Amino acid sequence: MLDSGTSTPHSNPQAASEWSARSIRPIGAYALQGLATWHNQLVTMDAIRGYLLQVNPLSDNTTILNSYHTELFIEATGFAVWEDTIWFAKGKEVYSCEFGQFEPQLFTVLPYEADGIGIWESTVYITSQKLGYILIYERQTKRKITQFPLPGVGITNLTVRDEELWLCDRTEETVYCLDRATGEQKFSMLTPFENPTAIAFLNSTLYVSYAGEEAYIRDNPNADPNLELTYRDRTFIHPLHFRHYPDERYTLSTGYLVEMSYVEELLPLDDVELTDLEWRIALPTETHRQKIRSVEAIGIPFTEDIQDGQRVAVFQFPRLKSQERQIFGWKAVLEVRGIKYQFSFEDVEQSPELPPEFRDRYLVDDDELAMDKPAIQQAAKEAIGTETNVLRKMLKIRNYVYDRLSYGIKPHIDSPDVVLDRGVGSCGEYVGVLLALSRLNGIACRTVGRYKCPPFADRQNVPLEPDYNHVWIEFYLPGYGWLPMESNPDDIVERGPYPTRFFMGLPWYHAEIGKGISFESLRSQGIPIGDLMDLSIGDLALNHIRFTILGELPPP
Structure with a gap:
């Protein structure tokens, strides 16, 4: 139902108790x-x-x-x-x-x-x-x-x-x-x-x-x-069912109550012993489209930390040995809905300058983005041409990347210059190229993820497991805030025209976790594990991700 928060004729004419979530399946229809x-x-x-x-x-x-x-x-x-x-x-x-x-x-x-x-x-x-x-x-x-x-x-x-x-x-x-x-x-x-x-x-x-x-x-x-x-x-x-928020420039649509769990099974590949180990796993984030009903620990308790405004679960291991076996993580109950932000190119013609703190944080190469490589700098110029409108620039960069890349799974993430030259990239590699070209063009961007619930809304109260993790980006619109943009799912037509469904929009099945920070990290005695030894999280544990769709939410 439409409820714009005003007394228009379309404002939530049904009481919450009268709403229907039932799918109608006509008999004999194909x-x-x-x-x-x-x-x-x-x-x-x-x-x-x-x-x-x-x-x-x-x-x-x-x-x-x-x-x-x-x-x-x-x-x-x-x-x-x-x-x-x-x-x-x-x-x-x-x-x-x-x-x-x-x-x-x-x-x-x-x-x-x-x-x-x-x-x-x-x-x-x-x-x-x-x-x-x-x-x-x-x-x-x-x-x-x-x-x-x-x-x-x-x-x-x-x-x-x-x-x-x-x-x-x-x-x-x-x-x-x-x-x-x-x-x-x-x-x-x-x-x-x-x-x-x-x-x-x-x-x-x-x-x-x-x-x-x-x-x-x-x-x-x-x-x-x-x-x-x-x-x-x-x-x-x-x-x-839906609700339009004209003052806040977005519309929410049908959503679901979803239980998500992220669990690590401690299972080291080689003999290893670590002392004072801190294992950090990002927690879901509150957004316009995602609300957190509850979060609880699985296996062993955690303390909660705030990192750059994001909630993080911190698990402590005084001494971790190769023979130790543990299951630990978190379970969250989330309200998730579809969202679409409503901005036209004309709306942002007079957008203010990017704040200085955003330039220092989100216009730099902080993740091996190859922004100093001539090929990436040239691509950044070609992508926008003479465009100055921030929204048009972002869409042109997206389309430029879609024109030059095709989607493919890779076992590891290559730098944007390698990806552009190869012409094939995973969602994480799409994100790297988008971040590099956007930041070189003065658009603040950050990585968002981390998983998508299998999008089968009618398969409720049964465990669902995603096949892969997933990342996308948010770009900053000065004077308003962060807007979402998918990495690769809209790249579905060779050379376009490309859909814009996930340009300033996300469907209900995305779980937003850890915006602009690492999803998972390890520290031993306060030092990042990568600085101490050649050891990755995958060398220590197997992860288990599970979603359960508990039901459709009432109209927003």
């Missing part, structure tokens, strides 16, 4: 591509079977409304309902027909495929990714009135409510709210699931449909071995 309301009921379109389905949000009870006319809607894209008229698109053509009659009338033909349709009284709105616009027509005369640019890069569906256009972008995994008269973006938010295909309001609740495939292990008795990996359709509808 790929939902359209969503609308009709006679105060939810209606959806399955483009595989051609079904128009009336669905009960409370029970999944499903009724086919076009039993004898399913062929009309097979491979259809956009779908909308106004009064008793159905609007839909197939390829470049847009049609309308009446409920019960299903005799399609051609409305218009576009030069490229139509993706989404919205109707409001006498006005028809059509989205087309290949055109890059929302096309606006007068319904009676079929005359095109104007057009607005689409805010994202993916296939977009839409709905209309009062004076607003609401769009969902499949690639951006984002819902946008636009002014219906001007096309100006009011705010945007991230969806909790991937591949959002359609959007609609039922009463005051915003629903989004999703469609895709999921991998699963199939038991095949005719094969040996009998278990095999395969894929199946996955489609459902889920309410999207």
Whole structure:
């Protein structure tokens, strides 16, 4: 639900006790591509079977409304309902027909495929990714009135409510709210699931449909071995709850209560003996999108320290021997939500200077960033050209790095000059290049991480283990504060255009731990372990990371 903190008509119309976190899974549906309301009921379109389905949000009870006319809607894209008229698109053509009659009338033909349709009284709105616009027509005369640019890069569906256009972008995994008269973006938010295909309001609740495939292990008795990996359709509808904070320039969306544990299993590879060992592990951080409900020790107790404003768990070992075995770490219960910050390029044209303490801390090479190498200095100049706007500079640097790197896992982190020359990097190497180029261009940046909960929001109350750790960055916007930016997940298209879903935004499944500090470090007798001997944390212990999604949070 939208609650802007003001007395607007959209301000949290539901009481907290009335909110619903239930996914709606229409029976017999394979790929939902359209969503609308009709006679105060939810209606959806399955483009595989051609079904128009009336669905009960409370029970999944499903009724086919076009039993004898399913062929009309097979491979259809956009779908909308106004009064008793159905609007839909197939390829470049847009049609309308009446409920019960299903005799399609051609409305218009576009030069490229139509993706989404919205109707409001006498006005028809059509989205087309290949055109890059929302096309606006007068319904009676079929005359095109104007057009607005689409805010994202993916296939977009839409709905209309009062004076607003609401769009969902499949690639951006984002819902946008636009002014219906001007096309100006009011705010945007991230969806909790991937591949959002359609959007609609039922009463005051915003629903989004999703469609895709999921991998699963199939038991095949005719094969040996009998278990095999395969894929199946996955489609459902889920309410999207949100709150826009206009004064603070961000929007929160659907979140989850998550239990995370980080544990080290002491298991040295070689004989080693250390005295007065201090083992430091960063703790989760309080942010706009992440709240800490509780933190407790696992295995052995810890004391808590504050390092550069970040909470750190400190475990003490008076004498550590090779034969000693311990399990130790922490468990935290976190509230995590999707967040999207709302800044345009124009908003930061007159941004103030970077404070001196930030220049001394965040514009220096403090992590083998190769900022003194000619190749990196030249790349920093090429990345921004003559740009001076801090937000444009940051986006241009990101796109420059995406143009030159492809994602690949590496066993160790190379310096940015080596990574750029190689053209392949891990998330940590993307971060190194981004930090180097940004800092050379006067943009304060820092590393953030450290893990992502496996993004399966419907797999609740079962342990989930991430395959890898993960890092991203935050850059500082003078006059406001730190903004997040993902390292590599938006690098999904060769040479672009790249999504901006995680530029000034993070999804719910990121766990923010230790901003700008080392996630884990060792000291013996007060001296960093690396200064005493050639020994790493991996030589001493195995880590165990576990997430458990406890449930969906009420609307923010």
